[in-house]
Amino acid sequence: MFLIKYNMKVLTIKKRTLCVILVCIILICSVVGICYAVQATSSPKPEYTIVIDAGHGGRDGGSVGELGSIEKELNLEYANSLKSMLEKSDVKVVMTRKDDNGLYEEDASNKKLSDMRARRDIIRSAKPDLVISIHMNSYPLKNCVGAKTFYKINSEASLKAAQCVQDSLHYYINNASSSVSEGDYYILNCTDYTSILIECGFISNPMEEQLLADKHYREDFIYSVYCGILMYLGI
Ligand SMILES: [Zn+2]
Structure with missing residues (x-):
């Protein structure tokens, strides 16, 4: 029991x-x-890094329009607008230059080379998903107009990025070309990162120069570049 x-x-x-x-x-x-x-x-959302390169700077002003616009200044204004738009979409932005100064060493014998190498080093350390170099075009024939995006030769990714941006520009902006072009530029070739160069328009055409210098035109233009970038990144 x-x-x-x-x-x-x-x-x-x-x-x-x-x-x-x-x-x-x-x-x-x-x-x-x-x-x-x-x-x-x-x-967290996938994080993307984009390097925005405002062309020229310092003693290298780039092209100058008939109405007095200086390319390096417009490049920086366009670059800054793109920066703030991308940052609102949680994209990390690294600028090659943030002010009027060039990136060359003051005592460099070849200032252009020194400047471009400094840009290359910034791109290398940023390890970006995309590099966007911003310029204004110029040509002796004053009737040349229109925005155009250039891609790195033999780079599928660069071609795709350029097409996304150019398609968007063509959709939103008058005179923007419908096609992209190969560009054999140092800023595209200096690293293996996907890089494109946008010639926003012809500063040598007084009508387009006036547009390029207009704040509202710039905002519309950069918005269309921004849409193209998002299309490329798939966000
Ligand atoms: Zn330029």
Whole structure:
């Protein structure tokens, strides 16, 4: 009789222990599940880095329009507008230059080379998803107009990025070319990162120069570049 009672007690204790273990396992599984769910929903958006290169700077002003616009100044204004638009979309932006100054060493014998190498080094350390160099075009024939995007020779990614930007420009902006062109430029070739160069328009055409210098035109223009970039990044 005592033995039966004792066995029953042992059995009850074992049952309780089993129940406690089971509850613990369920609790641990739930906590782990919740952790995974929280991790999945709060995982950050894919982060993209874009280098924006405002062409020229310092003693290298680039082209000058008949109405007095200086290319390096317009380039920086366009670059800054693009920077603020991209940053609102959580894209990390690295600028090659943030002010009027060039990037060359003052005592460099070849300032252009020194400037371009400094830009290359900024791109290398940023490890960007895309490099966008911004320029204003100029040509002796004053009737030349229109925005055009250039891509790196033999780079599929660069071609795709240029096409996305140019398609958007062609859609939004009058005179923008419908096609892209190969560009054999140092800024495109100096690293293996996907790079494009946008000639925003011809500063040598007084009508286009006036447009390029207009704040509202610039905002529309940069908005269309921005849309092309998002299209390329797939965001
Ligand atoms: Zn230029």
